[in-house]
Amino acid sequence: MAVTRDQLMKAAIHHLNENPSASMAQLAEAVGISRATLHRHFTSRDELMLALGHRAHEQWEQAQVSSGLAEATASDDPEVVGRALHTLLDRLTEVADEYGFGLTDYAMVVHPELKRRSDELEEREIAFYATAQRVGVLRADLSARWVSCTVYGLLVAVRESLRRGDVARREAPRLVLATFLNGTAPRRDDA
Amino acid sequence: MAVTRDQLMKAAIHHLNENPSASMAQLAEAVGISRATLHRHFTSRDELMLALGHRAHEQWEQAQVSSGLAEATASDDPEVVGRALHTLLDRLTEVADEYGFGLTDYAMVVHPELKRRSDELEEREIAFYATAQRVGVLRADLSARWVSCTVYGLLVAVRESLRRGDVARREAPRLVLATFLNGTAPRRDDA
DNA sequence: AGCATCTGAGACAAGATTGTCTCAAACGAT
DNA sequence: ATCGTTTGAGACAATCTTGTCTCAGATGCT
Numbered sequence: 001m002a003v004t005r006d007q008l009m010k011a012a013i014h015h016l017n018e019n020p021s022a023s024m025a026q027l028a029e030a031v032g033i034s035r036a037t038l039h040r041h042f043t044s045r046d047e048l049m050l051a052l053g054h055r056a057h058e059q060w061e062q063a064q065v066s067s068g069l070a071e072a073t074a075s076d077d078p079e080v081v082g083r084a085l086h087t088l089l090d091r092l093t094e095v096a097d098e099y100g101f102g103l104t105d106y107a108m109v110v111h112p113e114l115k116r117r118s119d120e121l122e123e124r125e126i127a128f129y130a131t132a133q134r135v136g137v138l139r140a141d142l143s144a145r146w147v148s149c150t151v152y153g154l155l156v157a158v159r160e161s162l163r164r165g166d167v168a169r170r171e172a173p174r175l176v177l178a179t180f181l182n183g184t185a186p187r188r189d190d191a
Numbered sequence: 192m193a194v195t196r197d198q199l200m201k202a203a204i205h206h207l208n209e210n211p212s213a214s215m216a217q218l219a220e221a222v223g224i225s226r227a228t229l230h231r232h233f234t235s236r237d238e239l240m241l242a243l244g245h246r247a248h249e250q251w252e253q254a255q256v257s258s259g260l261a262e263a264t265a266s267d268d269p270e271v272v273g274r275a276l277h278t279l280l281d282r283l284t285e286v287a288d289e290y291g292f293g294l295t296d297y298a299m300v301v302h303p304e305l306k307r308r309s310d311e312l313e314e315r316e317i318a319f320y321a322t323a324q325r326v327g328v329l330r331a332d333l334s335a336r337w338v339s340c341t342v343y344g345l346l347v348a349v350r351e352s353l354r355r356g357d358v359a360r361r362e363a364p365r366l367v368l369a370t371f372l373n374g375t376a377p378r379r380d381d382a
Numbered sequence: 383a384g385c386a387t388c389t390g391a392g393a394c395a396a397g398a399t400t401g402t403c404t405c406a407a408a409c410g411a412t
Numbered sequence: 413a414t415c416g417t418t419t420g421a422g423a424c425a426a427t428c429t430t431g432t433c434t435c436a437g438a439t440g441c442t
Contacts, residue, residue: 154341175333184329185328
């Protein structure tokens with residue numbers, strides 16, 4: 001095979017980030033293969049979307065796992081929780097543009113299967129943020145659900161920034177973390 | 192007319208927030224009119240999208256104007272700039288779900304006309320954020336462009352939260368402002 | 383070179399979407 | 413109640429999209 005299934009999905013996501021309603025023909029062209037070949041990999045558009053959704057979820061879950069989110073959620077140590085939070089945001093930022101369309105695409109809503117997994121991953125993350133609030137790593141006067149949404153929003157922002165070339169990829173994690181934790185106001189104890 | 196053109200657009204946006212690729216038939220049904228009537232208002236889908244895009248821009252611009260963004264950008268008074276920033280975010284949050292699709296829809300990219308105006312409004316806002324940084328209302332170690340993207344991301348987040356009923360509408364502006372300015376970490380001088 | 387496999391180009395039918403049109407019914411103002 | 417306007421339902425052709433299929437050429441392996 002000239003094009004790996006993984007390369008294919010990557011290219012498809014990349015194009016869907018720009019045009020979420022791209023047709024199979026447009027996707028095939030963007031990937032650099034013929035429509036027939038695209039259909040050999042994915043019988044239907046629906047199947048492609050499903051696969052992309054699963055891929056997105058795998059990356060999301062991988063970010064959670066490699067950050068030790070589960071253990072941290074059960075922990076009381078601010079140090080542990082803080083490190084997990086830091087790693088989680090780093091990993092999420094890294095895959096933000098590739099994971100990409102999973103953030104906003106309608107496919108995630110229409111497939112019950114995807115929606116369920118999406119909800120599950122989100123709930124885990126919310127539970128983690130709640131723990132972070134409990135141990136003082138995050139402020140407690142915002143609902144954990146809103147915190148989760150904030151992360152989501154920042155990831156959309158960083159994906160867009162990367163797409164437009166407004167920020168360097170290496171800079172992204174730092175920007176996200178700094179903005180997420182401290183916001184955009186000068187700290188009172190600054191200079 | 193049973194349905195105002197404005198009501199129509201509002202309902203259409205509301206539905207597009209859920210399903211960005213809705214067909215004219217689906218939109219007509221969501222609005223509560225027949226497809227024929229929808230086509231009487233907007234000859235083509237393209238024209239509808241264009242109108243929705245302009246509407247979004249008007250709301251965006253209105254938010255900028257009513258916050259006194261232009262004057263504040265030329266000001267040196269942190270008080271003035273701070274108030275403008277506060278008002279701007281409030282206004283943007285208020286229209287986030289209605290203005291909605293303008294945040295993410297592909298139509299904003301494909302129509303050169305919309306894209307140009309979008310860029311213009313964004314540049315104005317970036318200039319304002321730069322001023323806010325200069326007078327110490329916003330921290331200066333983030334690029335103004337990234338600050339702008341952050342706002343964009345938070346608006347996407349709040350739109351999603353409102354859509355899902357995670358946050359109350361009255362709460363939204365406070366949440367956005369608090370998160371935007373201070374982030375999610377506890378302030379060092381808290382408690 | 384010979385063989386098996388994969389690919390691209392394109393034909394094809396089925397279905398969905400779009401835009402236009404007609405006509406009868408509903409509506410509103412007088 | 414009547415007239416003029418607006419609406420909804422649906423027919424219709426044109427177009428786009430999708431999914432399947434075929435076949436000739438390219439590619440890779442031995």
